[in-house]
Amino acid sequence: MQVFPTMNIILALAILGAAETSVLRFDKLVCDFGTTNPVPSLTGTFTFHNTGAAVLPIRKPTTSCGCAVASVRPDKLPPGGTGELVFTLSLGSGMRGQIEKHIQVQPDLPGAIPVSLAAKVNVVPLYDTDPMQVNLGDLRQGESTNVIVRVWRTDKKPLGAIALQPSQPFIAATLEPLTGTEDAATMRVQIAGNDKPRWLYERVAVLAGNPTQEVAAVNLYGRIVGEVVLSREEIYWAVVKGGTTATRSFRVRPSTPGKKFEISNLASTLKEVQLKANPLPEGQGYDVTIELRQVPAGTTRGEISFTTNLEKQPRVSLPITINVIQQ
Numbered sequence: 001m002q003v004f005p006t007m008n009i010i011l012a013l014a015i016l017g018a019a020e021t022s023v024l025r026f027d028k029l030v031c032d033f034g035t036t037n038p039v040p041s042l043t044g045t046f047t048f049h050n051t052g053a054a055v056l057p058i059r060k061p062t063t064s065c066g067c068a069v070a071s072v073r074p075d076k077l078p079p080g081g082t083g084e085l086v087f088t089l090s091l092g093s094g095m096r097g098q099i100e101k102h103i104q105v106q107p108d109l110p111g112a113i114p115v116s117l118a119a120k121v122n123v124v125p126l127y128d129t130d131p132m133q134v135n136l137g138d139l140r141q142g143e144s145t146n147v148i149v150r151v152w153r154t155d156k157k158p159l160g161a162i163a164l165q166p167s168q169p170f171i172a173a174t175l176e177p178l179t180g181t182e183d184a185a186t187m188r189v190q191i192a193g194n195d196k197p198r199w200l201y202e203r204v205a206v207l208a209g210n211p212t213q214e215v216a217a218v219n220l221y222g223r224i225v226g227e228v229v230l231s232r233e234e235i236y237w238a239v240v241k242g243g244t245t246a247t248r249s250f251r252v253r254p255s256t257p258g259k260k261f262e263i264s265n266l267a268s269t270l271k272e273v274q275l276k277a278n279p280l281p282e283g284q285g286y287d288v289t290i291e292l293r294q295v296p297a298g299t300t301r302g303e304i305s306f307t308t309n310l311e312k313q314p315r316v317s318l319p320i321t322i323n324v325i326q327q
Contacts, residue, residue: 023052024077024107026115031087033121038215039091046085046117048105050077057108061085064102067092068119072105089119096123127206127215128154129187136200136222138229139193140255141312147191149218151175151206152184159185163207170194171220173204189218197226197313199233225255227310235290235304235320242327245292250318252277253285254310261285262309263316269302270320277306292322299323 031044050056056077061070070087077083087103099121106114130150139145153159159182164173170192175185189204200223206216223233231251239246254261263286266275274291290304305317 023050024056024058024115025049025051026117029116030118030120033119035122035124037126038095038123041091042089042119042121044087044089044119046087046103048072048077048083048085050079050081050083053079055079056081058083059106059108061087061103061105063087063104068101068103070103070105085117087119089121091121091123096125098122124154125216126154127208128152129206129216129218131218133219133221134189136191136220138225138255139191139200139222141193141197141224141226144190144192147189147218147220149187149189149204150184151187151216156183158182160208163212165205165207165214167202167204168195171202171204187218189220191220193224195224197224197228197230199223227255227259227313228308228316229253229255230316230318232318234318236323237290237292237321238323238325239292239295240325240327241295243295245295247292248290250288250290251280251285252288252306252316253280258283260309263306264308266304266306268304268320270296270300270322272296272300272322273302273304273320275304290320296322296324 025048027047031046033042033044036042058072058075058077061072063070067090068087070085072083072085074083085103085105089101101119103117103119104114105117106112134147136145151159151162162175162185164175164187166173172190174188176188178184178186187204200221202220204218204220205214207213208215235248235250237248252263261283263277266277266288268275272292272294274293276289276291278287278289280286299322301319301321303317304320305315307315
């Protein structure tokens with residue numbers, strides 16, 4: 001393989017048993033889109049030539065990941081012919097910064113060496129937020145918390161008309177201008193713990209443009225807790241059919257430290273499961289051990305439950321799934 005200063009590449013391929021030679025030359029090895037705002041996708045083209053004396057068959061190109069798709073036309077190039085490799089690079093909403101994807105193309109001949117091509121782009125969002133994600137921690141039922149987020153345009157132009165779209169009704173978001181600047185504002189997000197105890201994976205989308213589209217987002221995560229806090233939201237257990245049994249565990253504790261806490265009537269709807277509550281020191285809660293006495297015939301789902309001495313959360317349950325994998 002010989003590389004010229006102009007970044008052209010000539011790949012000489014000897015066809016076994018024949019005197020003729022096929023030669024594949026690309027006009028460039030890198031397609032650099034430069035800097036762009038987030039877009040759904042980018043499409044580019046590499047041009048190649050057969051400078052040899054024999055027909056050059058070309059295999060379907062391969063890419064470094066599923067977000068890049070490439071094809072060649074034609075797939076058999078006559079001597080002196082010119083072809084194109086067309087590719088599409090999909091850019092997800094979360095992609096930003098320097099992105100580089102690779103494409104390999106190889107003549108369909110014995111001993112052929114693949115040519116590596118690259119597509120580059122620097123994705124700079126037109127709108128940005130700080131922070132981009134917020135850890136809410138444990139949010140007690142009936143309580144609320146507030147989050148302050150800065151929103152701005154990266155090109156320093158006026159912010160313009162902005163709409164905020166929370167993912168749940170119990171999340172409220174408002175935008176307030178910042179004194180002395182037109183390219184930034186303050187987003188105030190209020191999260192009310194009015195939902196049932198659960199893990200939270202929510203977001204507030206920032207919408208702008210005409211037509212309106214999502215240009216940024218703030219991700220919110222944490223959990224709403226009642227009087228009882230579980231270390232797991234559910235039990236998922238993968239076991240091999242015919243394999244040995246094992247154990248799992250989860251922790252149960254009161255959300256108010258030092259509060260008298262007891263659990264009883266520990267039970268499961270799955271007959272293959274045996275449960276045991278192991279008290280932690282100083283009334284900190286319990287470690288619940290789950291023992292799988294036998295592997296079910298197939299994947300099965302059920303529930304683990306127990307009662308507590310707490311008035312607002314007298315009964316607690318969590319789902320359990322035993323996924324039986326066939327050998």
